[in-house]
Amino acid sequence: MVVSTAADCGPDLVVGFEVGFVTSSGDQARVALADAWGLRFEDAAAVRRFVSYRGQRHLSGRWWSATTGRHVGYESWLERDHVMTLDFDPNVVGISSQPFWLFWPHEKPGRFRSHAPDYFARLADGSAMVMDCRPENRRNKPRDIAAFEATRQACELVGWEYQLVGVCDPVRTRNMRWLAGYRHPRYLITETADRLREVIAAGPLGLMEAAASAGDPIATLPVLYHLLWRHEVSTDLTVPLRARSRIWEGAR
Numbered sequence: 001m002v003v004s005t006a007a008d009c010g011p012d013l014v015v016g017f018e019v020g021f022v023t024s025s026g027d028q029a030r031v032a033l034a035d036a037w038g039l040r041f042e043d044a045a046a047v048r049r050f051v052s053y054r055g056q057r058h059l060s061g062r063w064w065s066a067t068t069g070r071h072v073g074y075e076s077w078l079e080r081d082h083v084m085t086l087d088f089d090p091n092v093v094g095i096s097s098q099p100f101w102l103f104w105p106h107e108k109p110g111r112f113r114s115h116a117p118d119y120f121a122r123l124a125d126g127s128a129m130v131m132d133c134r135p136e137n138r139r140n141k142p143r144d145i146a147a148f149e150a151t152r153q154a155c156e157l158v159g160w161e162y163q164l165v166g167v168c169d170p171v172r173t174r175n176m177r178w179l180a181g182y183r184h185p186r187y188l189i190t191e192t193a194d195r196l197r198e199v200i201a202a203g204p205l206g207l208m209e210a211a212a213s214a215g216d217p218i219a220t221l222p223v224l225y226h227l228l229w230r231h232e233v234s235t236d237l238t239v240p241l242r243a244r245s246r247i248w249e250g251a252r
Contacts, residue, residue, distance in 0.1 A: 017154045018112070020101035022047055030103070037158035042094025042122040046073055047101050063087065065095055066183040066229070072119075073097040079118055079133045081168045086121050086131075087183070088176050090231050094122035099130075104150050115147035129161040136166045175237040179229045187226035189219075196224055200233050201249045207235065208243040 017033035022045040050060045050073040062071035063083045072087075072095050074080040079097075086092050099120035103112040119131040132148060139145065148164050155162035195214040199205065211217040211224050224247070227233045235245050 016105050017150075017157070018103040020047065020103060020114075021099065030101075033102075033154055033158060036100070037160070040094075040122075041099040041120040041128070042068075042096050044096050044099045044120070046096070046098035047116055048098045050075060050097075064184075066185075067092055068095055075118075076133070078135065078167065081173050081177075082131065082133050082165055083119060084176055084180055085168065085173075086119065088180070088229065091124050092121045093124050096120045102151055102154055104154070113146070113150070115151055117151055127159070127161065129163060130155050131163045131165060133165055139164075169238070171240060172237045175241045178241060179225050182222050182225035183229045184226075187222050188230075189223050192220055192223040193227060193232075196220060196227060197232070197249070200247055204246045204248040206244045207241070207247050210247050 018030055019033055019036035020028065020030040021036075021039070021041065023029050024043075026045070050062070059077055059080075060073070060075050061080065062073050063080060064070075065072050065083070065087045067087050072083050074083050074097065083095065083097065086095050097119055098116045101114050101116050103114050105111075106113050117130045118133045121129045121131065123129060130151065132151065134144070134148075139148070152162045152164075192215065196210065199213045200210055205213065207224070208217060211220040214220045214224075224233070228235060228247075231250075233247055233249055235241065235247050239245075
């Protein structure tokens with residue numbers, strides 16, 4: 001796979017930043033940022049544990065990714081919604097959570113500050129994106145502001161996109177949550193999927209109309225939802241998904 005390049009920045013411009021991660025053998029490693037840009041962080045193990053305990057403020061868990069066939073951790077519902085969005089994005093081909101520690105010099109000599117971004121995503125063109133999830137009303141602590149800014153600068157130096165994201169659009173997110181229930185390949189029943197593709201190719205139809213035209217809706221609807229998740233057929237997810245929602249062929 002082609003990966004993003006750091007040829008334009010060179011080691012002298014990324015001095016000060018270091019990256020810590022878990023190797024494929026489970027060992028801890030720490031390298032200069034200039035030596036980390038080409039590593040496959042989409043396959044990296046999380047550098048922090050996802051724990052659950054009585055009274056915790058946020059829900060932790062693991063999301064089964066249809067993109068990778070593996071579980072990806074999350075530490076809040078906000079993170080869950082964003083890892084779901086990454087999983088739904090056809091341009092994303094790899095996802096990992098808490099992929100590395102970013103270290104940069106502290107104000108006190110000889111000490112470092114650190115931050116573990118929430119997600120690393122590999123895109124279909126070989127480029128990469130690093131994501132932090134934090135609601136806008138919880139970005140006001142100086143320590144957090146400094147961490148996000150340092151991460152942005154480090155990503156910029158090595159050619160990775162950086163996104164600091166907040167609360168997702170509620171309507172689109174509810175629609176994706178519904179479709180995500182049918183993301184597993186077990187819902188791709190070939191004969192039913194072929195009938196649905198043929199019906200929808202003839203022209204845009206309502207969701208229930210398309211399902212009924214391809215057979216018993218009880219059998220065809222799960223397959224249709226799976227095709228929507230895979231972007232083989234499309235609908236407008238900015239409005240609530242209903243029986244009359246228009247379905248058309250191919251990605252929008």
